[in-house]
Amino acid sequence: MATILFDGVAYGMLLFVLACGLAVTLGLMNFVNLAHGAFAMAGGYVVVILMDRWGVPFLACLPAAFIVAAMLGLLLERTLYRHMYSRTHLDQVLFSIGLVFIAVAATDYFLGSSQRNITLPSWLQGRKEILGVNVGIYRSFIIVLCGALALGLQLGLMRTRFGSRLRAAVDDARVARGLGIPVGKVFAVTFAVGSGLAGLGGALGTELLGIDPQFPLRFMIYFLIVVAVGGTSGIMGPFLASLLLGVADVAGKYYLSSALGGFVIYVVLIAVLVFRPHGLFARSR
Amino acid sequence: MSANASLVRRARWRWPEALVWVIAFGLLFLPPGKHLLLNEIAILALFALSLDLILGYAGIISLGHAAFFGLGAYAAGLMCKHVTPDPLAGLVVATLLAAMMGLLTSLLVLRGSDLTRLMVTLGVALVLHEIANALSRWTGGADGLQGMVVGPLLGRFDFDLYGRTAYAYSLTALFILFLAARRIVHSLFGLSLMAIRRNRLRAAALGVPVNRRLVAVYALSAAYAGAAGALLAQTTAYVSLEVLEFGRSADVLLALIIGGAGWLYGGLAGAVIFKVLQDTLSAGAPQFWMFWMGLFLVVLALVGRDRLFRLVRR
Numbered sequence: 001m002a003t004i005l006f007d008g009v010a011y012g013m014l015l016f017v018l019a020c021g022l023a024v025t026l027g028l029m030n031f032v033n034l035a036h037g038a039f040a041m042a043g044g045y046v047v048v049i050l051m052d053r054w055g056v057p058f059l060a061c062l063p064a065a066f067i068v069a070a071m072l073g074l075l076l077e078r079t080l081y082r083h084m085y086s087r088t089h090l091d092q093v094l095f096s097i098g099l100v101f102i103a104v105a106a107t108d109y110f111l112g113s114s115q116r117n118i119t120l121p122s123w124l125q126g127r128k129e130i131l132g133v134n135v136g137i138y139r140s141f142i143i144v145l146c147g148a149l150a151l152g153l154q155l156g157l158m159r160t161r162f163g164s165r166l167r168a169a170v171d172d173a174r175v176a177r178g179l180g181i182p183v184g185k186v187f188a189v190t191f192a193v194g195s196g197l198a199g200l201g202g203a204l205g206t207e208l209l210g211i212d213p214q215f216p217l218r219f220m221i222y223f224l225i226v227v228a229v230g231g232t233s234g235i236m237g238p239f240l241a242s243l244l245l246g247v248a249d250v251a252g253k254y255y256l257s258s259a260l261g262g263f264v265i266y267v268v269l270i271a272v273l274v275f276r277p278h279g280l281f282a283r284s285r
Numbered sequence: 286m287s288a289n290a291s292l293v294r295r296a297r298w299r300w301p302e303a304l305v306w307v308i309a310f311g312l313l314f315l316p317p318g319k320h321l322l323l324n325e326i327a328i329l330a331l332f333a334l335s336l337d338l339i340l341g342y343a344g345i346i347s348l349g350h351a352a353f354f355g356l357g358a359y360a361a362g363l364m365c366k367h368v369t370p371d372p373l374a375g376l377v378v379a380t381l382l383a384a385m386m387g388l389l390t391s392l393l394v395l396r397g398s399d400l401t402r403l404m405v406t407l408g409v410a411l412v413l414h415e416i417a418n419a420l421s422r423w424t425g426g427a428d429g430l431q432g433m434v435v436g437p438l439l440g441r442f443d444f445d446l447y448g449r450t451a452y453a454y455s456l457t458a459l460f461i462l463f464l465a466a467r468r469i470v471h472s473l474f475g476l477s478l479m480a481i482r483r484n485r486l487r488a489a490a491l492g493v494p495v496n497r498r499l500v501a502v503y504a505l506s507a508a509y510a511g512a513a514g515a516l517l518a519q520t521t522a523y524v525s526l527e528v529l530e531f532g533r534s535a536d537v538l539l540a541l542i543i544g545g546a547g548w549l550y551g552g553l554a555g556a557v558i559f560k561v562l563q564d565t566l567s568a569g570a571p572q573f574w575m576f577w578m579g580l581f582l583v584v585l586a587l588v589g590r591d592r593l594f595r596l597v598r599r
Contacts, residue, residue, distance in 0.1 A: 032400065083587055089399040090346055091586045094542060097535055098582025105576035217531065221411060228404050263415040270408045274393055277401050 003134050004251055010139035012246020013146035014208065016239050018201030018219070019226040020153060021073075021194020023238040026227050028170040029187065031085055032092040035099035036198055036223055037216030041107065043069045043199025044211035048116045058121050062203050069199020074192035081191065082184070100216045108213040115212040142204055149197070154235045166190055225269050296471035305550070309456055317447035324448050326560045327455035328516050333541040333552030334459075334466060335509030340538075341547030342470055343502045344482030345394055348403050348534055349410030350510055352390070353383040355529030357511030358518040359417060362430045365519065370436030372519045376458065376512060383511020384504050391503035395496055407531070414529040429525035433518070444520065451520035458516055462509055467549060469505070478502055539578065542590065 022036040043065035050056040050064060076099075084095050124138045157163040168176040169183045177183050202211065209219070225245055230238030245265065252264045312323055332354055339345040360379035361372075369375070393405045417424045424430055437443045442450045469475055480488040481495055489495045518524045527533065536559070544555025567574035 026400075030400075032403065080583070080587065087586070087589075089403070090340075091590065093346070093348070093403065094538075094582050095586030097539075098579040098586065101575045101579025101582065103579075105572040105579060109570070109572045109576075220531075221407065224404055224407070228401075263412060263419065266408045266412045266415065270393060270405055270412070273401050273405050273408070274396060277396060277398070 004254055005247060006135050007139060008247030008250035009243060010136075010142045010246070011208070011250055012243035013143050013150075014201060014205050015222060015226055015246055016242035017146050017149055017197055018205065019198075019223040019242060020150075020235060020238055021191075021196075021198045022223045023227050023230060023235065024166075024190055024194050026224075027231070027238070028166075029085070029190075031081070032089050032096065033081075034093060034096040034220055034224075035103065035216065036195075037219050038100055038103035039069045039073055039195040039198040040202030040205070040219070041103065041211065041213075041215040042072055043202035044206045044215065045107065045111060045116075045202075046199070047203040047206050048118055048211060051118050052116075058118070058124070062200060065203035066196040066200040069202070070192045070196030072199075073195025074188060077188050077191040082188075085187075100220075103216060104213050111213070113213055115210045116206070117210060118206050120207055138207060142208075145204070150235065150239050154239075157235055162186070162189075221266075225265065228269065229272050292471055292473070292476065296467070302550075305553070306460060309460075313449065313453055313456070317449060320448035320452040322560065322564060324452040324455050324520055326556050327452060327459050328513050328520070329537065329540055329560060330553045330556035331455070331459045331462060331516065332510055332513040332537045333544070333556050334463060334549065335506045335513065335552075336537050336541050337546055337549060337552045338466060338470075338502055338506040338509065340541065341549075341551065342475060342478045342482065343499055345499065345503065346399050346402055347394075347406040348531070348538070349406035349408070350506075350537055351529050351531070351533035352406070352410035352413050353387060353507040353510035354514035354517075354533060354537075355410075355413060355417065356386055357383045357514030358524045358528040359424060359430065359514075360511070361515035361518040362433055362524040363423065365433045365435055366430070370434055372435055372438055372454070375435075375519060376515045379515035379518075380508050380512045383514070384508035386511075387504040387507020388500065390507075391500040394503060395499060407534075410529060410531070410534060414526060417526055417529055424524070424526075427526060429523055430518075431523065433522040433524075435519050435522055444522075448520070455516045455520060458512060462512060463549070463553075466509070470549065474498070474501075539582065542585065543581075545590075 018040050019036070021039070022033060025031045025033045025036070046065040046068045047058075047061040050061045051058065056064070080095075080099075084092055087095075120138055124141055127134055127136050129135075157166065165176070165181050165186050168179070169181055169186045173183050202215070205211075209215075222245065226238050226241050229245070230241030248265055248268070249262075252262070256264070309327075312319075332350070335353070336347065336350050339347060357379040360382045361375040364375040364378050365372075390409050393409065394402050418426055421427070435444055438450060438454055442453075444450050444454075470478070477488065477493045477498055480491065480493055481498060485495055514528060517528065540555035540559040541552050542555065543558050544551035544553065562577075563574055566577055
């Protein structure tokens with residue numbers, strides 16, 4: 001029981017790092033970006049290639065995954081995404097599905113369609129008995145790292161100058177521009193950081209989730225659930241939503257069959273959307 | 286000009302329209318070889334037509350239209366296996382079931398913004414996918430529903446290997462349902478839908494019962510999608526979980542967007558272009574097709590759909 005809870009929390013933390021970039025673009029900037037998973041996939045493949053081909057140690061791969069995904073995000077934001085902010089949701093959906101298709105096809109073509117796995121360094125493998133609970137060492141590593149990231153993001157968004165500029169730009173871009181806030185740059189940096197975090201999440205998740213060209217499509221719905229259930233006011237909503245989703249998914253698949261486990265999550269999603277369209281943890285406006 | 290007069294004028298048949306259908310039925314007399322592809326085109330056209338009813342006319346975005354398609358496919362498959370092998374009976378039952386499902390789930394899409402609607406429609410399709418997967422005793426789960434023996438059409442025409450009967454069947458169903466849709470969108474009901482799409486508040490203020498209209502058109506669209514699914518199940522004698530997957534919802538959206546939403550023929554034109562391109566491009570490697578489709582979508586979205594189609598239609 002406690003082990004399932006623990007695994008669920010680790011899974012949820014991972015989902016949070018994967019999805020928190022989307023929580024900002026979709027939740028705050030109101031941009032439907034179905035291609036978010038593509039950045040996570042990029043991060044995952046960076047780790048696979050660096051470790052498999054060049055034998056780079058795992059810990060060094062994590063920042064590399066972040067940087068590559070962030071650069072990719074920055075590049076795409078400046079060239080393509082920027083033009084799509086003011087379009088209708090349908091256009092944004094078409095655009096980002098198109099990006100996903102390109103990413104899936106290109107990855108499949110260059111890197112093969114089979115699932116890739118990595119071998120973790122030995123000090124991250126294995127399980128340990130802590131306070132009578134059987135915990136995986138790698139999962140504890142994920143919980144600590146992702147927990148620290150979540151805390152840092154919350155502080156960054158609420159306490160720093162950049163965070164308040166971002167919130168201002170999201171609330172009313174015109175007024176923010178009038179006050180001298182470089183709205184375009186703020187969005188670009190935010191987008192890059194969000195993509196980088198997705199890449200980092202993909203890198204951390206390579207071991208647990210497995211990485212293959214279909215990754216962006218397989219996990220798209222999970223990211224959307226995190227944002228939809230978590231609501232759009234800040235980072236804490238998506239964080240709690242990720243934990244809930246992680247625990248529910250792991251427990252559901254353990255106690256029910258794996259098919260019914262998925263079923264429960266989607267039903268909960270629909271119920272939340274219908275009764276609380278602004279998310280479970282949204283502040284009333 | 287009164288609303289009625291303008292509707293009558295718009296509903297008049299023009300010769301290019303008639304030509305389209307004459308050619309479509311004329312293709313029946315081609316030598317065998319391409320009828321399987323033509324059958325797929327007709328089915329996708331019907332599916333895209335159903336999406337056009339809600340997206341092009343009522344302005345409801347759906348990322349989960351495969352829910353109704355898949356429901357229709359499974360309904361027709363199970364009817365065939367357990368009740369009667371007659372295809373028409375299966376088609377009718379599947380259509381009605383999908384309409385009922387549309388009626389039920391329409392209540393979910395009335396509320397919230399575009400974004401909520403995207404997620405709810407996606408969620409409904411995923412729930413059905415999971416249910417179909419879990420009920421593997423009836424649906425065959427991941428292996429698909431096998432062992433369908435579809436009886437002859439009208440008791441006389443057997444479904445052959447070359448797909449000529451299949452194409453005739455699907456095309457006739459498409460034609461009849463198209464005529465009905467054409468009649469519906471050129472009625473006052475259709476006009477009120479377009480008013481809702483342009484400005485929901487103002488439509489409500491003019492006395493249009495917005496919610497009732499949306500429920501009605503959503504159920505209608507679901508029925509059309511269910512019919513398309515039933516046609517696929519019966520003409521291929523096989524149903525797999527793939528009928529409920531996200532890819533199918535994305536494909537139909539793409540086909541409709543290629544042809545242009547909101548003029549009924551968009552779905553038809555889009556289905557032809559989509560399937561022909563898919564057939565040629567994926568002959569080499571399936572990745573090519575996905576890549577080009579993705580590139581097309583990105584360019585389309587960047588250039589702007591309106592601008593592109595204004596150029597084409599001129």
